[in-house]
Amino acid sequence: MHQYKVGILGATGAVGQKFVRLLENHPWFVIHKVAASERSAGKTYREATNWLEDTVLSESAGKLTVQPCTPEALADVDFVFSGLDSSVASEIEMQFAEAGIPVISNAKNYRTHNQVPLLVPEVNPEHAELIRKQTFSKKGNGFIVTNPNCVCVPLVMSLRPLYDAFGVESVVVTSMQAISGAGYPGVPSLDIMGNVVPYISGEEDKIMTEPLKILGKRSPDGEIEEASFPIHASAYRVPVIDGHLLSVVVKLKKADVKPSDATEAILNWKNPISDMQLPSAPKQAIRLMEDPRHPQPRVHAMSENGMQVSIGRLRKAGVFDLSYTVLGHNTIRGAAGGAILNAELLVKEGYL
Numbered sequence: 001m002h003q004y005k006v007g008i009l010g011a012t013g014a015v016g017q018k019f020v021r022l023l024e025n026h027p028w029f030v031i032h033k034v035a036a037s038e039r040s041a042g043k044t045y046r047e048a049t050n051w052l053e054d055t056v057l058s059e060s061a062g063k064l065t066v067q068p069c070t071p072e073a074l075a076d077v078d079f080v081f082s083g084l085d086s087s088v089a090s091e092i093e094m095q096f097a098e099a100g101i102p103v104i105s106n107a108k109n110y111r112t113h114n115q116v117p118l119l120v121p122e123v124n125p126e127h128a129e130l131i132r133k134q135t136f137s138k139k140g141n142g143f144i145v146t147n148p149n150c151v152c153v154p155l156v157m158s159l160r161p162l163y164d165a166f167g168v169e170s171v172v173v174t175s176m177q178a179i180s181g182a183g184y185p186g187v188p189s190l191d192i193m194g195n196v197v198p199y200i201s202g203e204e205d206k207i208m209t210e211p212l213k214i215l216g217k218r219s220p221d222g223e224i225e226e227a228s229f230p231i232h233a234s235a236y237r238v239p240v241i242d243g244h245l246l247s248v249v250v251k252l253k254k255a256d257v258k259p260s261d262a263t264e265a266i267l268n269w270k271n272p273i274s275d276m277q278l279p280s281a282p283k284q285a286i287r288l289m290e291d292p293r294h295p296q297p298r299v300h301a302m303s304e305n306g307m308q309v310s311i312g313r314l315r316k317a318g319v320f321d322l323s324y325t326v327l328g329h330n331t332i333r334g335a336a337g338g339a340i341l342n343a344e345l346l347v348k349e350g351y352l
């Protein structure tokens with residue numbers, strides 16, 4: 001297999017560090033350059049980074065010199081992953097795409113752009129074709145692909161089988177979000193220790209809009225026709241380190257669907273990437289749990305290296321039709337791991 005030289009933009013941040021950790025020993029991708037702000041540029045990665053991972057920073061990554069986030073400084077990479085702060089991602093990511101360097105981004109800035117795929121490989125791999133509509137690159141093969149907000153990943157993965165089997169009329173989702181989702185240093189300890197904060201700025205809007213693009217259909221002219229059902233979202237910060245837990249209530253289009261029908265739809269769902277042998281893909285993307293105490297962030301967030309989504313408590317709802325709990329690892333499945341899986345899909349499909 002050809003090895004790709006990759007760059008990481010925002011490599012010193014919480015998501016950037018997760019990229020560095022997950023790409024160590026990756027069979028296809030080798031970290032060639034790391035980049036961050038002018039504050040970090042010129043230092044070694046070890047000096048510039050407050051390493052938050054519970055693994056030892058590798059020698060090879062630690063001694064890389066942090067570059068400024070310019071296409072010139074990263075001219076010799078095949079593509080970049082971006083964990084950039086959203087205040088700077090618009091400009092920097094576009095500079096890379098225009099310079100012919102593909103960008104696989106975690107930032108929110110281009111997620112709703114009509115030429116940019118918002119990808120979850122198990123849910124909408126066919127949206128990758130939007131890349132062909134992009135006109136950003138003035139030379140070469142530059143493009144931008146994004147992955148969704150960290151709550152949207154478990155939400156759309158759990159909705160996909162139900163949406164396909166029964167149609168969805170409306171969704172109410174309450175997300176209990178881990179503190180690692182706020183980056184570092186994140187939420188002040190005095191706010192979150194022994195407490196719950198019932199507001200996360202900007203989060204509810206993303207949860208109410210991004211799933212509609214992801215579950216949308218490609219029209220004959222290649223545009224995405226978004227799904228059209230209302231989602232009501234609430235976002236709570238809870239004192240959990242990793243793993244966002246969602247309580248979901250769904251009204252279905254089809255009448256009289258029983259929990260056993262939904263269980264069958266989830267168990268019979270055909271994962272569209274299961275035969276592609278992508279290195280980061282979980283063997284079982286969605287796990288259905290029977291123990292009513294499960295899933296739990298501390299116990300199940302790291303299932304299948306943090307790439308599996310776990311569903312439990314599937315039952316008839318008191319309002320609407322169905323109710324369930326779903327868990328996904330926010331910085332792996334919902335951020336760096338999801339982006340790496342996107343890049344693996346793009347390699348297999350010939351875009352990279």
Ligand code: NAP
Pocket residue numbers: 009010011012013014015016035036037038039040041069083084085086088089106107108148149150180181182183184330331334335
């Ligand atoms: P973070 O810890 O604050 O890291 C931000 C990164 O951006 C750092 O590497 C920082 O470099 C770099 N940066 C800031 N200003 C810059 C500039 N002017 N030029 C170049 N680089 C600059 O943030 P994070 O939590 O990792 O989040 C990164 C992105 O991923 C955000 O867009 C976030 O919304 C998204 N995201 C996060 C999560 C999560 O669970 N945390 C999940 C999904 C998506 P310095 O160290 O040099 O300042």
